[in-house]
Amino acid sequence: MPDELEGISVFLAIAEARNFRLAGERLGVTRSAVSQALQRLEDRIGATLVQRTTRSMHLTEAGQLLFDAISPSVRDVREAIEAVRDVQAKPRGLLRIAVSSIAERFLSGRFLGGFIAAHPGITLDITVTDEEFDIVEAGLDAGVRLGEVIEQDMIAVPVSGRQRQCAVAAASYLERHGAPIHPRDLVNHVCIGWRPRTDLAPYRWEFSEDGRDFDVAVDPAVTTNDMRVMLRLARAGVGITFGVFETFEHDVEQGELFPLLEEYCPPFQGFYLYYPRRHRQPLKLKALVDYIRTQTFG
DSSP: OOOTTTTHHHHHHHHHHSSHHHHHHHHTSOHHHHHHHHHHHHHHHTSOOEEEOSSOEEEOHHHHHHHHHHHHHHHHHHHHHHHHHHHHSOOOEEEEEEEOTTOHHHHSHHHHHHHHHHOTTEEEEEEEOOOOOOTTTTTOSEEEEEGGGSOTTEEEEEOSOOBOEEEEEOHHHHHHHOOOSSGGGGGGSOEEEEOSSTTSOOOOEEEEETTEEEEEOOOOSEEESOHHHHHHHHHTTSOEEEEEHHHHHHHHHTTSSEEEOGGGOOOBOOEEEEEEOOSSOOHHHHHHHHHHHTSOOO
């Protein structure tokens, strides 16, 4: 009983390459072997699939019909084979990620250490940055940002629970200056501000009241792009600073900093790992996504 699929791979190579010699190179056989295999296929199905001249070749109507019919199925088979290979393969290689400086849980040693231990073949290259840029153009595999600033065409996987911002200050500052009652009182306080670059204005502190969002343009006594500097100054009682609560959580638990104006700081979307849509994701990135999905983010 003849194999109905014999010669199909040769026909596909010819149809895709539109050239017998290139098809042979792709298959690792001679041009003569390609021609003979095609001839046997045409004889078996009783139709001419490729019209050949000394200068060119093109698919006949029957050839185009066959190509259109089998191409999706062959693509599925190839992907299935790759999926089987992936099951046997181990993720490896350099995984490059841009991460927001305030994505505390993602950047924690315990979280990243667990991933590294689970996948010793993967090397992590993490750029901590708060600048917004195209990760694809920059040659990165993924990024971590707050969900509200991620482009809609990206795939996003949560790496934290919902977040909220708050103002904080040390007891020594509050003893000297008192605590603001309303966010607008901040203009009369010593503030420690943030901006990602020197050519940008300091970040305006964002609040909400009765369902309406508003911001306050504080006049910082100190402005920096480094959250660690903001924390040190706040702990030292220099002034009030502002940011995602996770950044201050340890200091609040230790009693070094006290949250302020919490009733004006509702929760919002948390952090997400995001990456471009691809037909098949690299194994190293899939490993990170699978690892994230095993974690619990409160």
